[in-house]
Amino acid sequence: MTPSQGTAQNHLDEMTLLLFLERQLDRERAAEVSSHMQECGDCTTLFRALDRESRLLTRAMLEEEESLPARLASFQQKAKRSMQWIWMVTFGLAATGVYAIYTSYVEPVQNRLQDAGFGGTNLLGLLVFQGAFWKGWQSMLSLVEILAFLVVGVSAALLFRRWFRRGTLAALLVTGMCGALMIPVNAAAFESRKGETVEVSKDESIKGDILLTGNRIVVDGNVDGDVYAFGQDVEVNGHITGDLISGSQTTRVNGTVDGNVRGFVNTVTVAGNVGRNLMAWAQVVNVDSKGKVGRSLTSFCQSLGVDGQVGGDVVSFNQSTRIAGTIDGGLNARGELLTIKSKARITGPVKFEGEKEPRVEEGAVLTAGPVSFTKHMPNHREGGKGYLFFRLLWTCSFILYGMVLTLLMPRFAGDCVSSAENAGPSLGIGLLILLSTPIAAGLACFTFVGLPLGILTLVLWLVLLFSAQIVFGSLLGRWILGPTEDTWGRVGRMALGMAILGVAVIIVHQTNHWIEFFFKMALMIWGIGAISLTIYKRLQRSSGAIVAPPMVA
Amino acid sequence: MEAPKPGRMSSPGAAESTEAITRAKTGDPEAWGELYRVFAPAIFRFCRRALPTREDAEDATMEVFMKVRDKLNQYDSSRPFSSWLYKVAANHCWDLLRRRKIRQDKETEDLDTLPLEHPDANQLEQLIEKRTSEEVRKALDKLPARARMALVLRYYSDMSYDEIADSLGVRRAFVGVVLLRARHELRQALEGSGALAVGGAG
Structure with a gap:
């Protein structure tokens, strides 16, 4: 039998030939097959x-x-489009949040800007910031705040999701937060009531703490515990043995609160008795002629008026402070204006740091001597030497701070600058973090988690604020000199960027307050966003997962 | 970045932009978009060959890319990206088929019993000669899931026997058997008859 006519007995099987073809045979077997094939047609x-x-x-x-x-x-593209939708919502939410923050916190400071000729008569200011255009939206604010809080909650859940199992815990956490906000009845251990008008009626007596949420909240009866009141108008005509914590448009105490009154409100009026301290972040704080605060009064507001009696010290950071009542302690005021009326009696020392000389009417009794006045130089708009020196010092300290940060965390610093190059996401996230963090921290302070967490959050937020400018400065340096991987190169770029930024701030400073305000805000938002994005990416990387964007098919 | 050439994956490795992959790892949406643009057509075609319907292939392509996005950090950049991508796609498609119980377990049992044959070479040549690519594709669609998947992994994705064994969950030693059996089934389908198209000669 010739090889070309080989029989099945000595032919190679198909499997062997396939494995030979696919180079899957070992060398020895392959050599055998090869030599066989040379002979077998x-x-x-x-x-x-x-x-x-x-x-x-x-x-x-x-x-x-x-x-x-x-x-x-x-x-x-769809994924991108759906992302755009999210950014629009984020921007929208944040923009509404701007107004909420403005009316609650910024407005009290606003009048300080009026000496620059940008007063309330300005049409734009009147429409946009005085609220004439927006009054109808007031009722939406609490909703916005809840939404902002939820956004923060969800973001936090996403950030820390590597500690959660497949997001189940995250979902529980968010649901819990929603529940706590929406249905406080079940979420809180103590009693709670909600509705359009919520009241503790005259003949009622409540043992323990109570949470009241509603448009109008009236306490006519007795509460043997703390009262947490969140609504449009809060009025206490009855007796509260504990503290009154209030978040509302107006809060009025006609009755008695044995403990402290703490409020984040627009207007606080004390016409009754507050046994201990009054602390308020508000636009207007009034201690009525019949009103009495047992111990100290601390206020951060636009205008403080004391016609009644305060048993301890008064510390005020207000635009205007007017004292026409009795203070059995010292007065320490900072602001624009201090007026001490003729009926005033102040037993402790009176210190005032402000722009204008305090007005003390004849007949006022200041037991510890006259007002110690320090003239406050709030601005150097004319661009005087003092201001330039101040800016120089400020820029140098920023560069130093930036250098330390860059040297300590070179990779992180580089990543931050890279993130900052994505302007859209940075600005969006920055705006959200800038606005929602203080709200969330504020809420945490006196609702869920407690003061330490709230304060810690605020501190971190402040650190973020200070670092934000450095990120932008570094980005500026990178735009000019190009990217680098070298750490000292990064420091150099950061220093150059910060120097340019310093000059830019001086130039902008000479235009007007609003341009300066928006300029600085934009820088901060941009930087905060970039840092937040980088932290987010870092956490994602370390958790080994990237969140897929909502891809809609 | 040049699109990968399926079937010869080891060669286009150089063309793959490692930079885009690195950037995509950090969550850069632009880089991710670039990867998708370059690799999606090949992965879609892979899914189209491996799965029964076009709709299945479209769904699977999107799911594969979402999976890849989640797992991008697990990708070892010393290996070609397209190989890894096909591996993810293969696992996904095979899981999909398994979930639908399309996979035929009896095939595993038959692996040992494949007879050692020496088919008629001329007959086989004739069969191959006569068939067009179109006919081969139609015949492939008629094959059982495992057979089709094995042929796609080997002759479309150019996967190694180890990778095929891993993807299909069979022992490496059986990969050749799976492939040969798949070829027989394909020949059968090409012939359109119940009998083995190219019968054993011995």
Whole structure:
């Protein structure tokens, strides 16, 4: 039998030939097969046939150029579009939040800007910031705040999701937060009431703490515990043995609160008795002529008026402070204006740091001597030497701070600057963090988690604020000198950027307050956003997962 | 960045932009978009070959890319990206088929019993000669899931026997058997008859 006419007995099987073709045989076996094929025509033919079959298969599978279906081609675009939608909501939410923050916290400071000629008569200011245009939206504010808080909650859950199992805990956490906000009845251990008008009626007596939420809240009866009141108007005509914690448009105490009164409100009026301290972040704080505060009064507001009696010290950071009552302690005021009326009696020392000389009317009794006045130089708008020196010092300290940060965390600093190059996401996230963190921290302070966490959050937020400018400065340096991987190169770019930024701030400072305000805000938002994005990416990387954007098919 | 050439994955490795992959790892949406744009057509075609319907392939392509996005940090950049991508796609498609109980377990049992044959080479040549790519594709669609998947992994994705064994969950030693059996089934389908198209010669 010639090799070309070989029989099945000495032919190689198909399997062996296939493995030989696919180079899957070991060297020894491959050599055997190879030498057999040199002698066997049938096996060689089969080998070639198998090879051609392989080629046919590959060709058949590759040949048909089926174009990518439209829905797959637009997969990315859709993802992008849906992201844009999220950014729009974020911006919208944040923009509404701006107004909320403005009316609650910024407005008290606003009048300080009026000496620059940008007063309330300005049409834009009147429409946009005095609230004439927006009054109808007031009721939406609490909703916005809840939304902002939820956004922070969800973001936190996403950030820390590596500690959660498949997001289940995150979902529980968020649900819990929603529950706590929406249905306080079940979430809190103590009693709670909610509704359009919520009241503790005259003949009622409540043992323990109570949470009241509603448009109008009236306490006519007795509460033997603390009262937490959140609503439009809060009025206490009855007796509270504990503290009154209030977040509302107006809070009025006509009755008695044995403990402290703490409020984040627009207007606080004390016409009754507050046994201990009064602390208020508000636009207007009034201690009525019949009103009495047992111990100290601390206020951060636009205008403080004391016609009644305060048993301890008064510390005020207000635009205007007017004393016409009795203070059995010292008065320490900072602001624009201090007026001490003729009926005033102040037993402790009176200190005032402000822009204008305090006005002390004749007949006022200041037992510890006259007002110690320090003239406050709030601005150097004229660009005087003092201001330039101050800016120089400020810029130098920023550069130093930036240098320390860059040297300590070179990679992180580089990543932050890279993130900052994505202006859209940075600005969006920055705005959200800038606005929602203080709200969330404020809420944490006296609702869920307690003071330490709230204060810690605020401190971190302040650190973020200070670091934000450095990120922007570094970005500026990178734009000018180009990117670098060298740490000292980064420091140099940061220093250059900060120097330019310093000059820019001086130039902007000479225009007007609003431009300066928005300029600085934009820088901060940009920087905060970039840092937050970087931290987010870091956490994602360390958790080994990247959150897929909501891709809608 | 050049699109990968399926079937010869080891060669286009150089063309893959490692930079885009690195950037995509950090969550850069632009880089991610670029990766998608470059690799999606090949992955879609892979899914189209491996799965029964076009709709299945479209869904699977999107799911594969979402999976890849989640797992991008697990990608070892010393290996070609397209190999890794096909591996993820193969696992996904095979899981999909398994979930639908399309996978035929009896095939595993048959692996040991594949007879050692020496088919008629001329007959086989004739069969291959006559068939067009179009006919081969139609015949592939008629194959059982495992057979089709094995052929796609080997002759479209150019996967190694180790990778195929891993993807299909069979022992490496059986990969050749799976492939040969798949070829037989394909020949059968090409012939359109119940009998083995190219019968054993001995």
